[in-house]
Amino acid sequence: DGTPGDHTMDESTVEGFVDPQGSRVTDAEAARNPGAVREFSLTAAPRDIDLGGVIARTWSYGDTIPGAALRVARGEQVKAVITNNLPNPTTIHWHGLALRCDMDGTPGVSQKPIESGADFTYQFTAPHAGTYWFHPHVGTQQDRGLYAPLIVDDPDEPLEYDEEWTVVLDDxxxxxxxxxxxxxxxxxxxxxxxxxxxxxxxxxxxxxxxxxxxxxxxxxxxxxxxxxxxxxxxxxxxxxxxxxxxxxxxxxxxxxxxxxxxxxxxxxxxxxxxxxxxxxxxxxxxxxxxxxxxxxxxxxxxxxxxxxxxxxxxxxxxxxxxxxxxxxxxxxxxxxxxxxxxxxxxxxxxxxSDLVPDPSVAFTPGEPDRVVDVELTGGMAEYDWGINGRRYDPNVLSGIEEGERVRLRFINNTTMWHPMHLHGHTFALADSGVRKDTAIVLPGSTLEVDFDADNPGRWMVHCHNVYHSESGMMTLIGYR
Ligand code: C2O
Ligand code: CU
Known part of the structure; x- marks a missing residue:
């Protein structure tokens, strides 16, 4: 009971929602005009990692933590072959990218988990430049050290600088x-x-x-x-x-x-x-x-x-x-x-509230066509984190329609803050238009974010505290 491998695609196919493996998803990908293919290979495996005098026997994508950054230009395709040498099934989720749904790495939703000893090829267009990262979407594997940056360069980069570093923070x-x-x-x-x-x-x-x-x-x-x-x-x-x-x-x-x-x-x-x-x-x-x-x-x-x-x-x-x-x-x-x-x-x-979006990415203001309430519930005592009072269930989706402007209202009725993340889209903070895909919702407060439903599929909305999400603070948005 309860392992990610228990959910197969068949069990979680829900009538009336876009099939991540179906033609609406491949059509949306074709419309992105997939560019040159950049190939990478990754091996997730148990390793001894030197954290600076502290040797950790853990799981990683390479000899270092973070794993080596993957880098492509906007419009190019990432082709990443992952070999799973872990003792458990795994997936890779490409955090923040508006990518084709069948490559999103959500087990039991967009793909079957990659079994121990197997490999899987992710291939998708990177439609927007920016700083992204990737990690498994199975259990708490991310917190063992399975993470790395994904950098998408802007061929018309307007910023001027001499050098570039990536700094990754971890507990x-x-x-x-x-x-x-x-x-x-x-x-x-x-x-x-x-x-x-x-x-x-x-x-x-x-x-x-x-x-x-x-x-x-x-x-x-x-x-x-x-x-x-x-x-x-x-x-x-x-x-x-x-x-x-x-x-x-x-x-x-x-x-x-x-x-x-x-x-x-x-x-x-x-x-x-x-x-x-x-x-x-x-x-x-x-x-x-x-x-x-x-x-x-x-x-x-x-x-x-x-x-x-x-x-x-x-x-x-x-x-x-x-x-x-x-x-x-x-x-x-x-x-x-x-x-x-x-x-x-x-x-x-x-x-x-200090942030103002660059005009190139600001939303044209407009009332949402649909409002989806995402009430954050639960607490530490029972460790019963959930959304709208229930634990994550892959068969429960909030339906939206392609072409809509959708508002998510994150209503935090808990005593803890939660960094809420939407897959497959970059939303805009409703009061400023600032674009983000992960935003902190303070205890006892409500945060409203808007997105344009332009990427058909079934997408997770969840807290990015890996213990909260794994104990149930995840839900799904599904295109009808
Ligand atoms: Cu980085 Cu579903 O998460
Ligand atoms: Cu949380």
Whole structure:
């Protein structure tokens, strides 16, 4: 009961909704004028990974965490062959891309999971430039280290910069104090479902560390469900960080991705302000800030002009009183101590209300044709996270029609914040038009987002806290 492999395509085909394997999906893909094919191969496997003096026996896409970035130009096709050398079935979800539905990687919805020992070829057009990433959509596998950036270049890039870095944030547990699956099981009182029961059961489990209940400064409500021993920036612990080298005066574009399972990060570059230029891959009017808050799944691109010296790129685990960091080195000097908290973290933090969309991606304003209420429900006590009062069920969909402007109303009736993510589309925050695919919904508040229904299929809407989604805070939107 409960493993992703139990849901086959047949069981989850629902009368009256677009079939992800059907002609409406292939027709939509053909209309994107698929360009040159760029080939990649990935092997998901158990490996020993060096996190900077901490060796983790875990699952990854390569010898490092994050896995190597995949890179294509807008309009080109990603062709990625994934070999599954994990002991469990897996899939890849291409987070944020408006791609063909049958390549979306949602087990039991868009594809059958890839069995252990098997391979699968994902091939799809990347229709929009931007900073994306990918991870499995099976259980809590993402939280073991199965994640990597996917960068889609704009052939007509209007931004000017000298250099580009990608910085990926993560909260780290696996191989240190127990597996994510064990943790989910514990949180759910042993009743959870998903990718359970296949972890390294000889790992020492340290469950007493969970349920911290600390209060977050910016987000309110509970800080998180899990206390992690390490916070990683580009796969390294703070004591032995990733070092990003450049000349002083370099204008660098930094693509920041929060790949964590259960942690929002507040980030700052010591001694610098950042000019934010993209949210979840889509351009905004450039806006300067000292610090940025990223929920799980969110991305921001910033431009920074580098001073001379050694600077911490620091990620504060929001509400958890712990830091991750990388170092930026443009000159001589000693780095600050691993636990140094730069002043910038406590100055201006960018808010959604500070953002203005770039005119090239702004929605033409208009009343929605349909409003879909997505009420976030449940709580920590029973660990019964859900949407509209029920746990995820692949046979329950909210119907929409192609061509509609759809409003999702995320109504958060819980005491915790949730980063809500829509597959296959980039929505617009209803009050500003800022384009995103993942947005934080604060405790006790409502966030409205609009999207144009232009990508037929069956698409997930879920919390990007991997423990919340796996315990049930997921639902489906289906095109009729
Ligand atoms: Cu990155 Cu369905 O998620
Ligand atoms: Cu959540």
């Amino acid at each position: 780290w547990m696996d191989g240190v104090t127990g597996t994510p699956d064990d943790v989910l099981k514990e949180l759910s009182g042993g009743m959870g479902h998903g990718d359970m029961g296949h972890g390294d059961m000889d790992e020492p489990m340290a469950m007493g560390h969970m349920l911290m209940g600390a209060t977050s400064d910016l987000l309110g409500g509970d800080a998180g469900d899990v206390a992690y021993p390490h916070f990683l920036v580009n796969g390294r612990v703070p004591a032995d960080p990733d070092v990003l080298n450049a000349e002083p005066g370099t204008r660098v574009r930094i693509r920041i991705i929060n790949a964590a399972g259960d942690t929002a990060f507040r980030v700052a570059l010591a001694g610098h302000t950042m000019t934010v230029v993209h949210t979840d891959g889509f351009p905004i009017e450039p806006v300067e800030t000292d610090a940025l808050l990223l929920g799980m799944g969110e991305r921001y691109d910033v431009i920074v002009e580098l001073d001379d010296g050694v600077f911490g790129f620091v990620a504060l685990a929001e509400g958890k009183n712990a830091l991750g960091r990388a170092l930026v080195r443009t000159g001589s000097g000693e780095p600050a101590k691993p636990d140094a908290r730069p002043d910038e973290l406590d100055r201006r933090v960018l808010a959604y």
